[in-house]
Structures are given as structure tokens and as C-alpha cells.
Amino acid sequence: MEKYINPSLLFKNVVNILLFSILFICCDSYDEQEEEKSISNSIIHFSPKYEEFEEENQVKEIYLDSLSDFKGLMTRMHETACEGLLSGLIFSDQNQTYKEIGYARCPDFNGVACYMHLHIIEIRNNQIVEYPNKESIDHLKTKLDELQNLNNNITNQWPFFIHYTADPDFPIARIEHVLKRIINELDNITVASSQKNKYFLHFDFHSMVAPPPPPMPLE
Template sequence: MRKILYILMPILTFSSCESYLEQKEPEIQKVYSDHFTELRNEENFKIINIDSFQNFKELTSKMGECTCQDLMSGLSFTVNDKKFFLTGFSECPTFNGVACYFRRNTIMIKNDSIVTDLFNKKKVPIEELGTELNDIISKPHNFKYNKQVLKPALIHLYIDENQNINQTKKVLKEIIENFQKINSNQKSNFFEYNILFEDFDRTNFPPPPPPPPLPVESSIKNQ
């Protein structure tokens, strides 16, 4: 009888430990953007797992292919114990037209920084996105005409291909959480946003040349 007990004890101990670990495994929290929730049941909605890519360029290439096929891109990724779901857009590489994005609150992000002044190349860390959003909210002209709702934000996002995909996930996490924080204290659709995943760096374009000098008063009189 003792021999049987000695044999069974390690087995029972291992089984109980295994069961305990299974019970204690934390559940992954899921965070959804409003657009993802609205669109995920559409037939042309395709979910892309960001975790399966090495860098931002690979991701935008895949998203561009979806756009060429008239598919909307839903995105998912995991950071620590949270899984995030959002939408994004990348232009089809064969598109030759001109996209117009008027009446928007424009935000430009390069790598892990927000470009606050395109001409002077001023930047702030992505962790200050909440401050930048509150600055937009504080200005009346950023709201829709005669409405207590902001013009949607268009976020131009570009990340160098030499950056690991974790950089992309870090930025997207900040975007989702900061907009969610603002909208949770307001009525629905208070501040919507769309993310344009760029395949080129807009911040590298040189600023326009300064205007020509005004003619002096004497030369005007002599004309």
C-alpha cells in the first residue's frame, strides 16, 4: 500500500500544480476602438495581426494591398496583458489620384514623436499625446460648426523601417488609450480619429520658400 502511495503522490502533486497554474493564468483584457466595433461585421473588413510583422513597412504594404482590393483594414496587436483592436488606412500603391482630407484636426507622428511644427521640425514624445489632444480641444475653431463635437482627427503615421514592430505597437497603444480617455468623459463620437499609415515620411519635405520681399514705397509711387 505504501509503495502505491509513494508512486501516486508525485503524480497527484504535479496534476494539482498544473491545475492551479491553469486557474491562475490571467485573462487578456481586450480594448476596442469605436470604429473597429462599428465595422468588424462588414463583409469587406479584414483583420490584420500586427504581431506577425517585423516592421512598419511590411505592415503598410499589407494594408495597401487590402485597399487595392477594396478591403477595410482592421488591426489587432498585443502589449503585455492587453489586446488592442483598431482600424487604419494605407493608400493603394497603384492609386494615381489625389486624396483630399479637409476639415480635419491633423496630427503628424513620426517614429515615437508627435511633430508639432513641420517647418521647424519641432517634436514632443508620443507620451505627451494627451496634452496635445487637450490643446486641440481648447480651441473653438477645431470644433464642427455650431456643434459641441470636434472635427475628426486625421493622424498621419510614419515609422522608419529599421524600427522594430514594437515601436508601431507602442504608438498605436498611446493613440487608442488617449482617445478612449477623452471620449469616455464625453458624449459618444465627441472626438473621432482615423489613422493614415504612410509609406513615406512627410516631415522630410522642405518648407516652402519665403515670399518675395515687398516693394519699397518709393518704387510703388514711381510705377
């Protein structure tokens, strides 16, 4: 026995699906327009060479507010790196929008990265890591000043290399707060006009700072 389909009910369902699809598209478009409008009305802070890389089409934008945690951020940054592009990290705070270049390696990368002639500071979650100690992000200015004083005693002006790592579920809102603190502190550092980059923001799941060697065995 053939099953009877009510034409009126079928038409109603089709109309509802179409209306829902149109509403979804309109809302999504509205959200993007509102986000772009919010950024266009704010003061934009660019990291070193951001605009140059952007003009050369080497940047893929990542809006941090569209993510929830560090794992989601690293997933997007790894995808971007594997495309041969730099991550343009974008987030806002009050009337300030930050556009920062974030460096990450593609997981398939088999080469050797060289970090010579860099002042390296590792930050995990919201703490500065210096084995065996950890310090609050509030001490970042002191750490930068120490390295800056070292800079003044050598010929080369070395850029700051901020290696950021976090627990996979560390909230993106707290990451934005830490990044804002890092960027604002770095802005207060004066470097030579000939220096190409003032700092690099590098992201990874893994620590970069080696732990101290184990104690010597007792004789």
C-alpha cells in the first residue's frame, strides 16, 4: 500500500526549511558585519611587520573570539602554518583591537629551527617559566628590563622571543588577557631603529625551556 503524502504539509516543511536557511545566512552575515564594524571603529595595534606580511598575502586571520581554548587556537595555527602562512591573531579589548603575527610550526615540519641571538622568555598559561621557578605575569616588565640591560652591554640588539604555551583547555579569554599584557609591556621597550623585529610571539603545545639537569649522584 502506497504511503500518502500530504502536499500541503510537504510544501509547509519546504518553506520552513528555506526560511530557516535564509535566517541562518542573514544572522551569520550580520555577525561578521558587526565584528568588522566593531574593529573598524577601534584603535588598531599592529605587531612588527604585520602590515608588510599582510600586503604580501602571507597572513591568514584568526579571530580569537571565535575559539574557546588553547587547543582550538593551536589547531587553527597548525593548519595555517601547514598552508605556508603566518597566523594573524586578532582580538579586541574595549576600544583597542590587536592584530599580532603568531608563529607556529606545521606538525609535519621535520627541519631544525634555530633560535640563536634571541632573548627567550617562556610563558605557560599566565606564568613566566624559569626552571625550577615560576613567576606571575606581573613580573614580565622586570624580566624584560633585565634582558634589555643585557642588550645594552653587547653589540647586537637581540629581539625578544616570547614562547607561549598553555594547557589545552586554558580559556581563550585568559589567553587574550595574557597576550595584551605581553604586547603592552613590549611596546614600552626601546630598540635600535635598525632592528628588523622587536619581538616574536611563538606558540606551541610543548615547553621550550629545558629543565635543569638532574643532581649529581651521591658518592
